[in-house]
Amino acid sequence: MGRRDGHTHPGQYTRAVLRIYDTMSRSLREFVPIEAGTVSIYVCGATVQSPPHVGHIRSGLAFDIVRRWLIHSGYEVTFLRNVTDIEDKVLAKSAEAGVPWWAWAGRNEAAFRAGYDILGCLPPDLEPRATGHVTQMVELMQRLVDSGHAYASDGDVYYDVKTFAEYGRLSGQRLDAMQPAGDTEGEHRKRDPRDFALWKAAKPGEPRWPTPWGPGRPGWHLECSAMASTYLGPHFDIHGGGIDLVFPHHENEIAQSVGAGDRFANYWMHNAWVTAAGEKMSKSLGNGLLVSEVIKRWRPVEVRYYLISAHYRSMIEYSETALGDAAAAYRRVETFVDKAAPLVDGWTGSVATAFADAMDDDFGVPAALGVLHETVRAGNTALAASDKEALTQAFGQVARMTSILGIWPPDWQDRGRSDLAAVVDSLVGLALEQRTAARERKDFAAADKVRDQLAAAGVLVEDTPSGPRWTLRDG
Numbered sequence: 001m002g003r004r005d006g007h008t009h010p011g012q013y014t015r016a017v018l019r020i021y022d023t024m025s026r027s028l029r030e031f032v033p034i035e036a037g038t039v040s041i042y043v044c045g046a047t048v049q050s051p052p053h054v055g056h057i058r059s060g061l062a063f064d065i066v067r068r069w070l071i072h073s074g075y076e077v078t079f080l081r082n083v084t085d086i087e088d089k090v091l092a093k094s095a096e097a098g099v100p101w102w103a104w105a106g107r108n109e110a111a112f113r114a115g116y117d118i119l120g121c122l123p124p125d126l127e128p129r130a131t132g133h134v135t136q137m138v139e140l141m142q143r144l145v146d147s148g149h150a151y152a153s154d155g156d157v158y159y160d161v162k163t164f165a166e167y168g169r170l171s172g173q174r175l176d177a178m179q180p181a182g183d184t185e186g187e188h189r190k191r192d193p194r195d196f197a198l199w200k201a202a203k204p205g206e207p208r209w210p211t212p213w214g215p216g217r218p219g220w221h222l223e224c225s226a227m228a229s230t231y232l233g234p235h236f237d238i239h240g241g242g243i244d245l246v247f248p249h250h251e252n253e254i255a256q257s258v259g260a261g262d263r264f265a266n267y268w269m270h271n272a273w274v275t276a277a278g279e280k281m282s283k284s285l286g287n288g289l290l291v292s293e294v295i296k297r298w299r300p301v302e303v304r305y306y307l308i309s310a311h312y313r314s315m316i317e318y319s320e321t322a323l324g325d326a327a328a329a330y331r332r333v334e335t336f337v338d339k340a341a342p343l344v345d346g347w348t349g350s351v352a353t354a355f356a357d358a359m360d361d362d363f364g365v366p367a368a369l370g371v372l373h374e375t376v377r378a379g380n381t382a383l384a385a386s387d388k389e390a391l392t393q394a395f396g397q398v399a400r401m402t403s404i405l406g407i408w409p410p411d412w413q414d415r416g417r418s419d420l421a422a423v424v425d426s427l428v429g430l431a432l433e434q435r436t437a438a439r440e441r442k443d444f445a446a447a448d449k450v451r452d453q454l455a456a457a458g459v460l461v462e463d464t465p466s467g468p469r470w471t472l473r474d475g
């Protein structure tokens with residue numbers, strides 16, 4: 001099935017077209033998937049050199065919202081977010097700390113996963129690690145060397161940027177205006193200072209893998225090209241990451257993958273930074289903005305609400321005051337849900353048309369939250385007037401909208417009880433979303449398969465007027 005343009009759901013609305021801001025074309029483009037009904041997404045994840053601060057996790061949250069809205073819209077979404085576990089900065093930081101590089105990377109990877117999880121990001125379908133895909137990187141390099149785009153020089157391998165006519169298109173730069181890549185000490189081994197390293201020859205004490213051009217380790221850019229195509233194939237829908245990755249990282253990914261003959265990504269999405277005192281957040285600003293610290297001052301759902309409440313392409317100037325305002329706004333939603341829940345029975349969820357329109361307009365969360373708060377106000381009016389019908393309608397809409405944004409209050413109240421239960425709940429919730437989407441597109445075989453797979457894992461699903469409920473089979 002395709003995007004259900006013009007198709008009216010029972011009790012819902014005529015769907016608008018989803019438009020996405022594409023960095024490559026510098027414009028809003030109608031989203032058309034490569035294969036009808038499915039969306040494949042690759043997001044550049046963490047370089048695991050340090051534990052995450054809120055700026056790092058913003059990217060995870062931005063693409064979590066993208067994914068949730070696509071799932072809600074009926075797509076079957078495949079979502080990959082990689083782990084860069086071998087890179088200059090990982091080696092430098094681990095050496096400074098006197099810890100083996102792999103242990104340093106492993107600890108920080110765990111800290112990132114905990115950070116994404118505690119702020120309610122659905123787990124990716126896969127988190128490929130760079131070190132697990134060196135074979136595919138060497139294969140990709142071989143294709144680039146064979147096609148004349150890359151050359152070996154004293155154990156390093158470089159990409160010859162002059163061989164790729166499109167170089168600079170993503171970032172809007174002309175090759176003749178570019179600075180030297182400055183990505184290696186081997187500048188004298190390059191044919192052109194703007195050439196970038198695909199592979200770096202082994203140095204004493206550093207990890208190394210064999211290649212036809214000598215032992216060494218991969219460059220960061222090569223890692224992502226190889227991991228994306230290993231799983232998503234030569235052509236996939238959306239490539240995402242932070243705005244700071246446009247150049248050189250994503251420019252170089254395109255040079256590698258398209259240079260090797262792949263079509264690569266159809267849409268390029270980039271989220272803006274979190275800044276503190278006007279600067280890109282970095283470790284020099286201290287540890288107070290580590291996710292592990294911020295959640296000591298604020299509840300995780302409040303931090304999530306704050307970080308998603310700005311449009312993903314707008315900078316967030318971090319401040320405790322702004323976070324406090326966001327937390328107060330979230331509590332207004334929570335208070336309404338707490339008061340209304342005991343008075344409402346048999347509600348059905350639907351989203352307000354204006355909410356869907358906002359989300360279809362390049363994932364416009366600020367406008368969508370405006371609709372949410374209007375609905376909460378209408379619900380509070382209904383509460384005061386003891387108008388049960390209006391209350392039930394508002395409650396259902398609030399439930400649906402907050403679920404889509406990952407901020408449905410009861411989910412977060414349950415989270416405190418058991419970390420494991422929260423993880424299971426989020427995984428089963430994801431499977432149930434896919435099942436609902438399959439049913440909506442009348443693919444009952446796929447819907448039944450999800451239910452059967454859950455049953456095989458001991459999760460029993462029961463359909464109730466308020467949506468599917470699940471329980472664990474006893475014994």
Ligand SMILES: [Zn+2]
Pocket residue numbers: 043044045224249
């Ligand atoms: Zn990447």
